[in-house]
Amino acid sequence: MKDTSLKIIRFIEDGNSITQEDSGQLINRAVISHIADIQNLTLEILAEDTYLSDASASRYFKRKGFPSFTSFKNAFTKFMMEQQIAIIRNSYETRDESEKIGRQLDEMNEGIMNTTGKSYKTAAEIMKQCDHVVFVGEMYDIQPFFPLQVILICSSTAAYLCRTCEMDSFPDRIIKGSVAIVTVTHTKENIDSIIRLKEQLGDAKIISFGKDSSLPADAVIPSLENDRFIDRSIVIPMQVKCLTEVYMKVSGLRP
Structure with a gap:
């Protein structure tokens, strides 16, 4: 799970990076914009927000090390929950x-x-x-x-x-x-x-x-x-x- 958490951290960092491909930064920021309801986010919504195709968005998450967009969303949701628990615990x-x-x-x-x-x-x-x-x-x-x-x-x-x-x-x-x-x-x-x-x-x-x-x-x-x-x-x-x-x-x- 540590590796997955690092992937999520890097994903957030990539959204701040002007050096990465423009489409990647768009996807990252579009995902973050839906963070309050990430489980209901779909590739179709991402495509609409970024003016990219569903396939392009799907390939991006695979390049980031996630087998599918669903696995990415599940990993991000778990990361959020674990971080909240860690903050309260500490x-x-x-x-x-x-x-x-x-x-x-x-x-x-x-x-x-x-x-x-x-x-x-x-x-x-x-x-x-x-x-x-x-x-x-x-x-x-x-x-x-x-x-x-x-x-x-x-x-x-x-x-x-x-x-x-x-x-x-x-x-x-x-x-x-x-x-x-x-x-x-x-x-x-x-x-x-x-x-x-x-x-x-x-x-x-x-x-x-x-x-x-x-x-x-x-x-x-x-x-x-x-x-x-x-x-x-x-x-x-x-x-x-x-x-x-x-x-x-x-x-x-x-x-």
């Missing part, structure tokens, strides 16, 4: 993790913000209420969100990592329902792409790490303003981990 061992991370962030920022306070809870509640969560930005910014993406997917929320450079080609047709867009990248290109995606999707919610006046955010995770900690490779993963812990708490996965 919850008592790590129940103070959110507070610990919060204290670390407070120390880094000299107590400027309450990291386990309203901003994180608001962001977590938005994600919990939405059918889809799209993490948008440069890869070095959004890669730390991958564990949270997996947790969201295993909680039956469709979640995607999307680079700024592929935003204009993001298949918004696969998204049906409420959407949260999460970003930590505040380049003009990224902000413009997010605003366009919000317009395409309708009433999407925006969660921003760091305030940008040109981005109409519904929730803002405050920036760490202490100049001693300008290394984003340290700060962003810490903030994402805190958001993950708060999300699991508001979702009932943490006591």
Whole structure:
């Protein structure tokens, strides 16, 4: 079963990879978009969502190591259940993790913000209420969100990592329902792409790490303003981990 779990993890990763064949990424993201009802997903629905043939979609799952589309769905469903059980089982061992991370962030920022306070809870509640969560930005910014993406997917929320450079080609047709867009990248290109995606999707919610006046955010995770900690490779993963812990708490996965 370990090998099967790795296949599912790689499948999710492939949906985030712009280097793989375009049709493969389309199939991956289309599957994720139906994660809340994956057992009722059919090759016909996938073909309609991706503009590919049933046969092309079927061959793709075989290339990924699954004998059939049905075996893939069963493996994915089992993976989701096992991940949820593992999170709950470990919850008592790590129940103070959110507070610990919060204290670390407070120390880094000299107590400027309450990291386990309203901003994180608001962001977590938005994600919990939405059918889809799209993490948008440069890869070095959004890669730390991958564990949270997996947790969201295993909680039956469709979640995607999307680079700024592929935003204009993001298949918004696969998204049906409420959407949260999460970003930590505040380049003009990224902000413009997010605003366009919000317009395409309708009433999407925006969660921003760091305030940008040109981005109409519904929730803002405050920036760490202490100049001693300008290394984003340290700060962003810490903030994402805190958001993950708060999300699991508001979702009932943490006591």
